[in-house]
Amino acid sequence: MSKRLKWNAGEIMAFLNLEFPQAFDDPGKYVIEHLDATSITVRRRTDAAHLRPGGTVSGPTLMELVDVAAYFMLLALHGETARLCVTSNLQISFLRKPQAGDLYCRVDLLKHGRVLSVIDCRIASGDGRLVAHAQTTYYMSPEIVWV
Amino acid sequence: MSKRLKWNAGEIMAFLNLEFPQAFDDPGKYVIEHLDATSITVRRRTDAAHLRPGGTVSGPTLMELVDVAAYFMLLALHGETARLCVTSNLQISFLRKPQAGDLYCRVDLLKHGRVLSVIDCRIASGDGRLVAHAQTTYYMSPEIVWV
Amino acid sequence: MSKRLKWNAGEIMAFLNLEFPQAFDDPGKYVIEHLDATSITVRRRTDAAHLRPGGTVSGPTLMELVDVAAYFMLLALHGETARLCVTSNLQISFLRKPQAGDLYCRVDLLKHGRVLSVIDCRIASGDGRLVAHAQTTYYMSPEIVWV
Amino acid sequence: MSKRLKWNAGEIMAFLNLEFPQAFDDPGKYVIEHLDATSITVRRRTDAAHLRPGGTVSGPTLMELVDVAAYFMLLALHGETARLCVTSNLQISFLRKPQAGDLYCRVDLLKHGRVLSVIDCRIASGDGRLVAHAQTTYYMSPEIVWV
Numbered sequence: 208m209s210k211r212l213k214w215n216a217g218e219i220m221a222f223l224n225l226e227f228p229q230a231f232d233d234p235g236k237y238v239i240e241h242l243d244a245t246s247i248t249v250r251r252r253t254d255a256a257h258l259r260p261g262g263t264v265s266g267p268t269l270m271e272l273v274d275v276a277a278y279f280m281l282l283a284l285h286g287e288t289a290r291l292c293v294t295s296n297l298q299i300s301f302l303r304k305p306q307a308g309d310l311y312c313r314v315d316l317l318k319h320g321r322v323l324s325v326i327d328c329r330i331a332s333g334d335g336r337l338v339a340h341a342q343t344t345y346y347m348s349p350e351i352v353w354v
Numbered sequence: 355m356s357k358r359l360k361w362n363a364g365e366i367m368a369f370l371n372l373e374f375p376q377a378f379d380d381p382g383k384y385v386i387e388h389l390d391a392t393s394i395t396v397r398r399r400t401d402a403a404h405l406r407p408g409g410t411v412s413g414p415t416l417m418e419l420v421d422v423a424a425y426f427m428l429l430a431l432h433g434e435t436a437r438l439c440v441t442s443n444l445q446i447s448f449l450r451k452p453q454a455g456d457l458y459c460r461v462d463l464l465k466h467g468r469v470l471s472v473i474d475c476r477i478a479s480g481d482g483r484l485v486a487h488a489q490t491t492y493y494m495s496p497e498i499v500w501v
Numbered sequence: 502m503s504k505r506l507k508w509n510a511g512e513i514m515a516f517l518n519l520e521f522p523q524a525f526d527d528p529g530k531y532v533i534e535h536l537d538a539t540s541i542t543v544r545r546r547t548d549a550a551h552l553r554p555g556g557t558v559s560g561p562t563l564m565e566l567v568d569v570a571a572y573f574m575l576l577a578l579h580g581e582t583a584r585l586c587v588t589s590n591l592q593i594s595f596l597r598k599p600q601a602g603d604l605y606c607r608v609d610l611l612k613h614g615r616v617l618s619v620i621d622c623r624i625a626s627g628d629g630r631l632v633a634h635a636q637t638t639y640y641m642s643p644e645i646v647w648v
Numbered sequence: 649m650s651k652r653l654k655w656n657a658g659e660i661m662a663f664l665n666l667e668f669p670q671a672f673d674d675p676g677k678y679v680i681e682h683l684d685a686t687s688i689t690v691r692r693r694t695d696a697a698h699l700r701p702g703g704t705v706s707g708p709t710l711m712e713l714v715d716v717a718a719y720f721m722l723l724a725l726h727g728e729t730a731r732l733c734v735t736s737n738l739q740i741s742f743l744r745k746p747q748a749g750d751l752y753c754r755v756d757l758l759k760h761g762r763v764l765s766v767i768d769c770r771i772a773s774g775d776g777r778l779v780a781h782a783q784t785t786y787y788m789s790p791e792i793v794w795v
Binding site: 296298300302303317318325327337340342344 | 739741743744758759766768778781783785
């Protein structure tokens with residue numbers, strides 16, 4: 208298991224801004240607040256467009272956050288060679304209605320395999336309450352060189 | 355199990371356009387192609403903004419399609435009283451990379467309960483190949499009147 | 502995708518009886534009722550030991566049935582080289598309480614990949630009612646020779 | 649959320665031995681090693697009958713452990729009124745092959761709701777390595793009295 212990070216938060220965001228401008232052109236949308244060799248915390252700004260009736264953040268916004276935060280973890284570990292890592296499975300339980308405001312997604316790398324990596328994600332709202340718990344499996348890119 | 359539909363495709367889309375203008379203001383984004391008492395088929399137009407490297411449609415676009423199509427099914431069955439039905443769980447397996455172009459989501463209502471409803475979703479690309487398989491559980495709205 | 506079956510029902514059961522005598526020594530426990538290149542139906546005899554309060558079959562009995570029936574499908578396709586295929590993920594929704602009596606598990610192979618195969622399973626009780634819906638991903642054995 | 653435990657480890661095991669003698673007649677099979685208001689750790693003894701080729705513990709043994717340990721948590725919180733709590737959903741990722749020997753399942757109660765409770769489970773083998781990660785949703789028994 209590689210334990211050295213290849214990219215820091217700035218390098219990840221610069222890559223995504225270049226590679227997926229349509230999704231990552233807004234610099235404040237996703238902010239990496241913490242990053243180490245097995246975990247990452249991503250803050251997601253939300254605004255009116257993500258709300259559902261009752262003022263809660265929509266489920267798809269939370270699912271996208273899980274997918275994005277897990278991808279950030281793989282980019283941090285492998286740099287550009289993680290580009291073609293793809294989600295093979297994602298499972299999410301919605302626990303409480305998140306109120307409007309920023310969301311915090313804490314990612315833990317449970318397994319870092321040559322073929323599959325399994326990632327646990329917990330999303331909390333600004334008041335620290337857990338609003339969703341997810342688990343996602345990524346199929347690792349064949350471009351990654353393991354040493 | 356209620357077997358009479360309360361709303362048809364036009365009524366569902368009119369409600370969503372009014373209730374969630376930020377998500378459903380584009381009339382061609384989601385089109386209900388088929389609807390009966392236990393299933394629905396939704397066509398999702400995709401464009402460049404949904405693509406990932408290699409020209410495939412992004413995972414979050416597919417997850418949102420599952421969530422939306424399942425919600426359409428509950429609105430069809432219960433009309434406006436389904437408004438506050440919320441997803442409690444969603445699980446998706448990505449089977450093949452969907453190429454750019456329209457996606458077709460076939461929803462089957464496996465269980466229509468007073469508290470929980472369980473829905474199976476299969477997403478195919480325009481060439482008919484299955485690209486994702488999902489299962490979602492909705493917590494039913496307490497506003498629904500069961501007769 | 503290999504479409505020719507390598508083993509029939511009798512060959513599968515003979516192999517398992519030899520390989521896992523502790524789990525498959527009882528010839529009537531699992532019966533393959535149907536088998537083709539992409540699907541299989543397995544009947545599972547249940548008795549008092551599998552019941553929970555209220556006379557329903559236990560959840561673990563259903564989960565084991567999913568796991569076993571999916572494994573049968575891979576053995577049918579690949580014969581002994583599927584021996585080391587392992588489950589990487591399993592997700593199940595329990596829809597209704599199954600009453601005592603035989604269960605029927607219908608397996609559909611959604612994706613038959615060189616690394617991962619994804620299998621849909623629906624379990625019905627003797628009266629034909631759907632009692633559980635599951636999806637499982639198998640990591641394919643490296644011993645399999647693909648032609 | 650009730651934070652007082654109704655039953656201790658001995659009371660849970662005595663109840664199960666009486667109620668499900670066929671599954672809990674062996675006093676050493678499941679041992680509760682730790683129990684507090686939001687978590688529980690269960691040790692599961694394994695022997696030859698649970699092994700698969702290569703000497704690893706079978707998937708169904710792990711799934712049953714998740715289901716059982718989550719049920720223990722609800723019995724600890726609610727006593728006999730939790731008897732009719734039922735699993736509505738279970739999702740498990742198998743991370744590494746567990747070697748023969750005892751397994752340790754750590755359960756965390758993520759949500760303790762009046763209708764649904766969501767439980768996170770991590771299974772480790774004797775050497776402390778994580779072998780599976782699961783998430784299960786229980787439908788709470790209507791017999792539970794909430795104060």
